[in-house]
Amino acid sequence: MADEPDEATSPEPIPPLAETPDLPDEERRWSLPSLLVLYLTAVAVAVAVVYHLGTVFLSIAPANPVSQRHATAINAHVLPEFEQNWQLFAPNPLQQNIAVQARVQTVDSTGHRLDSPWIDLTARDVAAIRGNPLPSHVNQNQLRRAWDYYTAWHDQQTEKSTGFGGPLSEEYLKRIGLQRIGRDWEGMAVIQIQFRSATTDVTGPSWTGAPATTSPSYRQLPWWPANDDDYRGLGVS
Amino acid sequence: MSQATLNRLADAGFSGWTTVTGRTLAAYQAAVVRIGVALTFGGFLLREWPHRRVLYGDLSPWSGDLARQMLASNHAFTVLAWSDGRWWFEGVYAAAIAVSVLMLLGWRTRATSLLFMVLVLSLQNRAVLVGDGGDNVIHLMAIYLAFTRCGQVWSLDARAARRGTRRTGDPVGVVVWAALGLALAYCQLSGFASLGMLDFGLYSWGTFFWLCWLLAGLRGLLARRAPEGEGLALLDALATLVHNAAMLVIAAEVCFIYATAGWYKIQGSLWQGGTALWYPLHLHYFEPWPGLADGLSGSSTLVTAITYGTVIAQVGFPFLVFNRRIKNVMLTLMIAEHLGIAIVLGLPFFSLAMITADAVFLPTGFLARLGQGVARGVARIAATPVVRQTIMRAPRTPERDPEAVSVIR
Numbered sequence: 001m002a003d004e005p006d007e008a009t010s011p012e013p014i015p016p017l018a019e020t021p022d023l024p025d026e027e028r029r030w031s032l033p034s035l036l037v038l039y040l041t042a043v044a045v046a047v048a049v050v051y052h053l054g055t056v057f058l059s060i061a062p063a064n065p066v067s068q069r070h071a072t073a074i075n076a077h078v079l080p081e082f083e084q085n086w087q088l089f090a091p092n093p094l095q096q097n098i099a100v101q102a103r104v105q106t107v108d109s110t111g112h113r114l115d116s117p118w119i120d121l122t123a124r125d126v127a128a129i130r131g132n133p134l135p136s137h138v139n140q141n142q143l144r145r146a147w148d149y150y151t152a153w154h155d156q157q158t159e160k161s162t163g164f165g166g167p168l169s170e171e172y173l174k175r176i177g178l179q180r181i182g183r184d185w186e187g188m189a190v191i192q193i194q195f196r197s198a199t200t201d202v203t204g205p206s207w208t209g210a211p212a213t214t215s216p217s218y219r220q221l222p223w224w225p226a227n228d229d230d231y232r233g234l235g236v237s
Numbered sequence: 238m239s240q241a242t243l244n245r246l247a248d249a250g251f252s253g254w255t256t257v258t259g260r261t262l263a264a265y266q267a268a269v270v271r272i273g274v275a276l277t278f279g280g281f282l283l284r285e286w287p288h289r290r291v292l293y294g295d296l297s298p299w300s301g302d303l304a305r306q307m308l309a310s311n312h313a314f315t316v317l318a319w320s321d322g323r324w325w326f327e328g329v330y331a332a333a334i335a336v337s338v339l340m341l342l343g344w345r346t347r348a349t350s351l352l353f354m355v356l357v358l359s360l361q362n363r364a365v366l367v368g369d370g371g372d373n374v375i376h377l378m379a380i381y382l383a384f385t386r387c388g389q390v391w392s393l394d395a396r397a398a399r400r401g402t403r404r405t406g407d408p409v410g411v412v413v414w415a416a417l418g419l420a421l422a423y424c425q426l427s428g429f430a431s432l433g434m435l436d437f438g439l440y441s442w443g444t445f446f447w448l449c450w451l452l453a454g455l456r457g458l459l460a461r462r463a464p465e466g467e468g469l470a471l472l473d474a475l476a477t478l479v480h481n482a483a484m485l486v487i488a489a490e491v492c493f494i495y496a497t498a499g500w501y502k503i504q505g506s507l508w509q510g511g512t513a514l515w516y517p518l519h520l521h522y523f524e525p526w527p528g529l530a531d532g533l534s535g536s537s538t539l540v541t542a543i544t545y546g547t548v549i550a551q552v553g554f555p556f557l558v559f560n561r562r563i564k565n566v567m568l569t570l571m572i573a574e575h576l577g578i579a580i581v582l583g584l585p586f587f588s589l590a591m592i593t594a595d596a597v598f599l600p601t602g603f604l605a606r607l608g609q610g611v612a613r614g615v616a617r618i619a620a621t622p623v624v625r626q627t628i629m630r631a632p633r634t635p636e637r638d639p640e641a642v643s644v645i646r
Binding site (some may be wrong): 028030031034037038042043044045046052053056057060061062079080081082084085087088089090091092093094095097122125126129130131132133134135136137138140141142144145148149150164168171172175176178179183188202203204205206207208221232233235 | 273284285290296303306307313342364373380490494506512519521523540583
C-alpha cells in the first residue's frame with residue numbers, strides 16, 4: 001500500500017485556515033463512466049455509513065424490539081471488531097470492593113500436604129496502583145476482569161460452567177494465580193490452587209451517616225489441580 | 238413546490254455533492270485524532286514495556302491456546318495468534334511502537350494508518366480481557382482512521398507536499414507498497430496466517446487488504462503515467478468521499494459513546510440521587526490517591542454537582558455539538574472532566590483516548606491557530622543557540638557561539 005502521493009503532486013501550499021482543497025471539482029467535467037462510478041460509490045458509502053451507525057447504535061442501546069428482531073444481523077456486523085460498551089459506572093456504579101484471594105496446597109518430599117494461608121492478590125494490585133500516576137493494565141485490569149469473566153460464565157451456587165467461557169475462564173484465572181504465587185510455596189511444590197472472592201460494600205457517603213461496612217462476604221471456588229501444563233509459558237520456575 | 242424552491246434544492250444538492258466528493262472536510266480534526274490516538278497507544282505501549290510479555294506475549298496467563306479458542310469463536314483479527322514464538326511477539330510489539338511514532342508524525346499515512354490498525358487489533362485481540370474503555374476507543378478509532386486522509390495537515394506527508402521533496406516516481410512509496418504486498422502474500426500463501434484470518438471472502442480481511450493494496454498501486458501508477466488524467470482525479474474523489482464518510486462516522490461514534498453512557502446513567506438510582514460519584518472514588522482499583530479521592534468526595538455539594546453535571550453533559554452532548562458556542566463550553570468541560578479522571582481514578586490512557594475523541598469537535602479555526610502556535614514555539618526553541626548546537630547540525634568550530642558552548646558545559 002504505497003503512499004498516497006496526492007500531497008506530493010499538489011503544487012499549492014495548504015492555506016492555514018481553509019479546508020484543504022484537493023481538486024477544483026466544480027470545474028471538472030466527468031465523463032459518463034466516471035460519473036457512474038462516483039454515483040454508485042456515493043450510494044454504496046451512504047448505505048454503508050447508515051448500516052454501520054444503525055447496527056452499532058442498536059448494539060449499544062438498551063434492548064428494544066428492533067434490536068431483538070435483528071439481533072443476528074446486528075451481531076454479524078458489530079462483532080467482533082466494533083463491539084463496545086459504554087455503560088461506564090452505569091446504570092449504577094459498582095458499590096463493592098471485590099478482592100480476589102488464592103491459596104495453594106503443597107506437597108513435600110514425604111508426601112505430606114500443606115495449605116498456604118489465603119493470599120490477597122487484589123491487595124497486591126492495589127498496592128501497585130497506590131501513588132502510581134500510570135497504573136499498569138496488569139494491576140488494574142488483568143485479575144479484576146478475569147474474575148468478572150469467571151463469574152459471568154459460572155453458576156453462583158454450584159460453580160458449574162454455564163457455557164463456552166466456563167473452561168476458558170477457569171484456566172485463565174488459575175494461571176493468573178499460579179503466575180503470581182509461583183511454582184513453589186515456602187520451598188514445596190504447588191499441586192492445587194483455590195480461589196475465593198471477598199466482597200466488601202463501599203461505605204456510603206459520610207454525610208448520610210451510613211454505617212461502615214467491615215465484614216466481607218465470601219464466595220469460595222473448589223480446589224483446582226495445578227500441574228506442569230498449567231504452568232507452561234508463565235515464566236515461573 | 239415552486240420552480241424557485243426546486244432550483245434552490247437542486248443547487249444545494251449540487252454544492253453538497255461537489256463538497257463531499259471534492260473537498261477533504263475536517264482535515265485538522267482528522268489530524269488531531271491521528272495524533273491523539275497514536276500518542277495514546279504509543280505511550281501506553283511504552284508504559285507497559287516491562288509488562289508486555291505478561292499482557293500480550295509469551296508469558297501471558299491468557300495463553301496462545303486460550304486465545305485461539307476464543308478467536309476461533311469470535312473471529313477477531315490478530316497476527317499474534319499465528320505464532321506463540323517469543324520473537325514474533327517482540328517484533329510485533331516493537332513494530333507497534335515504531336508505527337505509532339510514524340502515525341504520530343504522519344509519515345505516509347495511507348499505508349501507515351492501515352498498519353497501525355493491524356497492530357492495534359493484533360495486540361488488543363490477543364488478550365482482549367486486559368483491556369478497558371480506553372482500549373475500546375483506540376480500537377474503534379484505529380479502524381476508522383484507516384479510511385481517512387488523516388495526514389493532510391500536521392504531518393511529514395504535508396511537509397513533503399509543501400516542499401515538493403518527494404521525488405517524482407516516489408521510489409520509497411513503491412518500496413513500501415511492494416514490501417507490504419509481499420508480506421501479505423507470504424502470510425496468506427505460506428499458511429502462516431492461521432485461523433483463516435486472511436481468507437478471501439466478500440467481507441473479509443484478506444479481500445480488504447488486497448483491495449487497499451491494488452487501489453494504492455493503481456493510484457501510484459496513474460500518478461506517474463497520467464497525472465492530469467481523469468482516472469487519478471476519480472480515485473481522489475473516491476478517497477475524498479470515503480474520508481468524509483469516515484469523519485462523519487467518527488463524530489457519530491463519539492456522540493454514541495456519550496449518549497449511551499448518559500442514557501444508562503439516568504436509569505440508575507444513585508445518579509438520580511446525586512451520590513453516584515462517591516462510589517467510583519472509593520473503589521480500590523480506581524483509587525491511586527486516597528487522600529485526593531476523600532477530599533473530593535468530602536463535600537456533598539461537590540459530589541452532587543459533579544454527578545448531575547456528568548449526566549447532563551453526557552445526555553446533552555449529541556445535541557449541543559450542533560451549537561457552536563455551547564459546543565465549545567461543553568468540550569472544555571468534558572476535557573477538564575477527563576483530565577480529572579486521568580488523575581483521580583488513575584486512568585490516564587483512557588482519559589487521553591477520550592480527550593482525543595472529544596477533539597474531533599474542536600473548531601477548525603482554533604486548531605489551525607493552535608498548530609501555528611505550536612509551530613512558532615518549536616521554531617523559537619529550535620532557534621535558541623543551545624538547541625542549534627546540540628540537535629541541529631551545528632556549524633563547525635569557527636562560527637560557534639561561545640556563550641552557547643558555555644551553557645552546554
